[in-house]
Amino acid sequence: SQTIHQWPATLVQPVGSPLSLECTVEGTSNPNLYWYRQAAGRGLQLLFYSVGIGQISSEVPQNLSASRPQDRQFILSSKKLLLSDSGFYLCAWSVRTGWIYGYTFGSGTRLTVV
C-alpha cells in the first residue's frame, strides 16, 4: 500500500538553530513530492516541489530549503530558524492514476520557533 511518513510530529526550536524535517513515501515510484506550510485559518501554501531526485523548485522566497537525495525521500531544512518559520508543515506526494493526480498528505509537523 502507498503510505507517507513525516517526522517529527512536533518540534520546538530556538531562533537561529538549524532545522531538518524528513518525509518518506512507500509503495510508489517516482512520485511528485511537495512541502506545504499551513497557517491557522488559511489555505495551504506550497513551499517546494520535486519531480525527481535532485530536482527542487521553490514557490516562494524564504529562509528554508529542500532536498531530495533519494526517489522517495524529501527533506525540508533551514540553517537558521526565524520566529516567522513557526507553523504547521505538511509533506505530500502525488501520482497520476488514469486522468487524476491523487495527492496524499503526511500527518504534519508542528514547528514552534522560540
Next chain:
Amino acid sequence: KNQVEQSPQSLIILEGKNCTLQCNYTVSPFSNLRWYKQDTGRGPVSLTIMTFSENTKSNGRYTATLDADTKQSSLHITASQLSDSASYICVVRIGRKNAGNMLTFGGGTRLMVKP
C-alpha cells in the same frame, strides 16, 4: 487570480443533524475539485475528487456537488457524528501538465459537532 473561497468559516451543529459547506472558486483552467477532511494537528485526507463532468458524488455520509458553470461546490454531511468534527478544505486543481503549484486551497470550514 486563482482563488478558492469557503463558507462558513466555522460551524457548530448538534449530533445527528445535517449540514452543508460551500466552496466558490475562480480557478482557470479548471481540472478537478477536491474535498479534504483535516483533523486537528493532522494532514488532510481526501473525501472526494470531482471532475468537470460530475455533478454529484457521494462517499458514505458525505455528498459533494459541483456546478462548473457557476464555479460552486458544496459538501453535504448527513446525520453528523462527533467524529465529523474537523476542518473541511476545498481544493481546486489547475488544468496544466506541469507538476508545480497545481492546487489552490480554500481556507477551510471548521466544523464542530456537539452531543
